[in-house]
Amino acid sequence: MSAIPESAKVGEHVVIERNVKIGENVVIGHQTTILEGTIIGDNVTIGCNCVLGIKPSVNQRMRKIQENSKELHILSGARIGHLVSIYAGSAIRENVFIGDHASIRENVSIGEESIIGRAAVVELNTNIGKNCTIQTNAYVTGDTTLEDNVFIGPCVSMSNDKYMGAEPYSLKGPYIKTGAKIGNNASLLPSITIGTNTIIGAGSVVTKSTGDNIVVAGNPANRLKK
Amino acid sequence: MSAIPESAKVGEHVVIERNVKIGENVVIGHQTTILEGTIIGDNVTIGCNCVLGIKPSVNQRMRKIQENSKELHILSGARIGHLVSIYAGSAIRENVFIGDHASIRENVSIGEESIIGRAAVVELNTNIGKNCTIQTNAYVTGDTTLEDNVFIGPCVSMSNDKYMGAEPYSLKGPYIKTGAKIGNNASLLPSITIGTNTIIGAGSVVTKSTGDNIVVAGNPANRLKK
Amino acid sequence: MSAIPESAKVGEHVVIERNVKIGENVVIGHQTTILEGTIIGDNVTIGCNCVLGIKPSVNQRMRKIQENSKELHILSGARIGHLVSIYAGSAIRENVFIGDHASIRENVSIGEESIIGRAAVVELNTNIGKNCTIQTNAYVTGDTTLEDNVFIGPCVSMSNDKYMGAEPYSLKGPYIKTGAKIGNNASLLPSITIGTNTIIGAGSVVTKSTGDNIVVAGNPANRLKK
Known part of the structure; x- marks a missing residue:
């Protein structure tokens, strides 16, 4: 068991493993598990039945894990919902909001004030900027970059694997530039760029990269004339 | 701790906060948390690892919450699965079925006998009628109305925000009339109406409202001639 | 409480009901519930906050359950993530990997070495072969068959109900042959066959069955000339 400040409000049946650091005025909901090596800043709120600080795990057919001993950092003012899973080796920055049932993998950075929606998934090696909004059920694949102020609508889907496991291939997700907005249930293919302030x-x-400041729609998506 | 009738069957490591009312013959699974102010009717069954009666939470970039002290009402005969989250201020009516991993927000009403599928999400301020079926992974956005006997297929997506956060805008989801059926993975845009008994x-x-009793398909969706 | 071998590593607040069989060198995470009649092989790893061995439940508008007393079998070397639900009457075979937040229904078989992604759902009466990959958020409907080496991309959607509950109809999901690959967020209609090594x-x-060894795309999907 780790040291818990007197200012913390900890629910029932909470498990806090060793080497966990907890800041001031932290709230931890019932039945939540904080695994070894997690660092929680001041004024962080965590819901019930969460699992935080998960070490990556694979079977023999999956991408090898880089051995490391990185911590999960949850920075001050972040709010984590209920039934959430977050991996070790990621950084949830100041005042980020993470909805219930969301899942965040390892080697992820989520920038200040960003919102990760209910049941959204963010895969490994992904960088999300500041003030982004990832809505409910959206899927942000691995090896992806979102610059600042990006809006990802509900149920948006992305892929990072052009050959669907068929051949050796460097995995690369989309690169989404500042202020771009992706409509609900859009599909983004691997390694494309979505331009600054572009609307999907x-x-x-979306099968190929787009310019900046345009509107794109359809299957396959084309630029709309306006 | 609240008063629990002798007829209740309560699992291990269950947390029941104060001011919870529990009817007769209620079953509560292991590791489940019932938060303050929840009202559970007779013959309700609740699975394991649920979190019920959640108070809304936001960060500073999100829609303000109306302060209230509304309860979560789960009416008689409702069945709640495992790993489910439901917010305070909603009503789950008689004999409703809610699948595992589902999430129901605040100010939601779900009518008698309706089915909310596994991992489905129902957002805030939404009204679902009687005998509706919302299938697995479907997303019912906020500020949405479903009349009675509506069928929402698996993985259906909706949006309530025409400008994707870009400007002040009154959020409004779809209005889906009696007996309409939405096929799997269809996308519905904000503020459209789907007509009575219409099939998508x-x-x-679906980018614009549809008439009654027709069949609509495609991207963008058009009426099929038959 | 069931007999737990000394080689098992069991977390805190774990619930293990009676008639559970646990092999050697099993790891069970904190807050997990193993329900009555579950059989766990050697070297199985289970995460935190899981619910395993769930008995099916319905309301009166849903498909009747076949009464049975089948067990959940988790075979040796399988790895189960966190916040996972799995039903009684299914078999998770050797070295299968099941991601966090995934849900597996009853009467399902998942073949050796297959991967079920994060938050993926596999519905009832479904057979998944060996070395399959079901990616994050994918939805495998009920009454579906995947042969071996099938790849299902992220957010893929399927349906097994041609009439969306409107009339008596034998439910039948897709039949996906060996080596087929389904791209992210594709929609498969009920009872279609996807040919061997075909790419979607x-x-x-996809509204109708496809041949073998072809590439199909669009809405509705057609064969691409190459």
């Missing part, structure tokens, strides 16, 4: 219509299937 | 094909992207 | 493009809506 709902349900679009 | 799987994978359609 | 991201975001496609």
